């Protein structure tokens with residue numbers, strides 16, 4: 001399994017993380033089998049959030065982990081907090097502390113390897129976040145910290161008070177959701193893609209050694225569906241399929257390889273709960289697309305090059 005170095009740490013982690021947002025589509029036995037299967041492929045990095053399945057995904061994970069025989073200490077487990085579904089975002093000291101206690105309780109673990117702030121809170125007070133992070137770090141409940149869906153200014157604002165390094169930023173990225181790449185290619189133009197909506201987040205993360213974790217790598221829109229084998233994307237599928245044929249892998253592997261080919265050392269968060277699909281994804285980590293192939297896929301997704 002291809003590995004990357006996480007943020008500013010010296011920890012080597014798999015380039016594919018297992019996203020647990022859809023874990024509750026499995027029963028306990030199925031989840032245990034899936035965890036075992038992932039770990040046997042070198043995929044020991046699991047992404048959670050306090051809100052996934054309203055807490056059920058974390059609860060099921062801990063039960064399934066017990067029956068899987070896999071040891072907690074052999075895993076890297078991250079979770080996220082800060083969303084109060086349908087109500088608000090909350091980065092207050094109290095919310096972060098209470099949320100982590102809930103996460104640890106549901107996951108039946110004494111510590112999280114990493115905690116991410118899930119989505120920006122307009123009312124964020126970086127001093128409060130810093131106080132919460134300091135406490136969680138010093139009492140051993142959280143080893144590393146990161147963010148999710150944040151732009152460069154928001155990370156800088158946190159860094160004004162937070163003393164721990166921000167190791168990761170989880171962002172939506174697929175070939176059909178590649179805004180962070182588009183604005184770097186359509187610089188100084190009047191095209192839609194040239195709009196810098198996130199403060200040059202791709203380069204910001206590279207410059208500051210923040211690992212980009214790509215969520216929903218096979219989805220288009222905001223959870224509208226999978227672009228692979230989808231009639232809405234005929235050209236994209238034609239190109240991906242022809243490259244898949246060349247490497248004797250599936251289209252899923254090629255879509256994976258497209259993300260991992262980027263030199264930003266991106267970690268892809270896979271959401272499948274299907275063991276054979278996960279194996280296809282793993283095959284994508286062995287493929288280094290040529291520049292020509294990478295750009296051909298980018299263009300086929302409807303993007304332009306000046």
Ligand SMILES: NC(=O)c1ccc[n+]([C@@H]2O[C@H](COP(=O)([O-])OP(=O)(O)OC[C@H]3O[C@@H](n4cnc5c(N)ncnc54)[C@H](OP(=O)(O)O)[C@@H]3O)[C@@H](O)[C@H]2O)c1
Nearest residue numbers: 019020021047148215216217218219269270271272273274
């Ligand atoms: N930070 C954030 O705001 C945020 C937001 C959303 C998600 N996430 C994280 O990102 C993870 C991944 O998100 P996601 O589940 O939306 O990502 P995804 O991997 O793009 O989507 C997985 C879903 O697509 C289905 N699928 C159908 N055809 C597929 C194909 N050819 N290849 C791959 N998948 C196919 C899968 O079904 P099968 O199970 O049948 O394969 C599964 O239901 C989540 O689990 C979560 O941990 C983070």
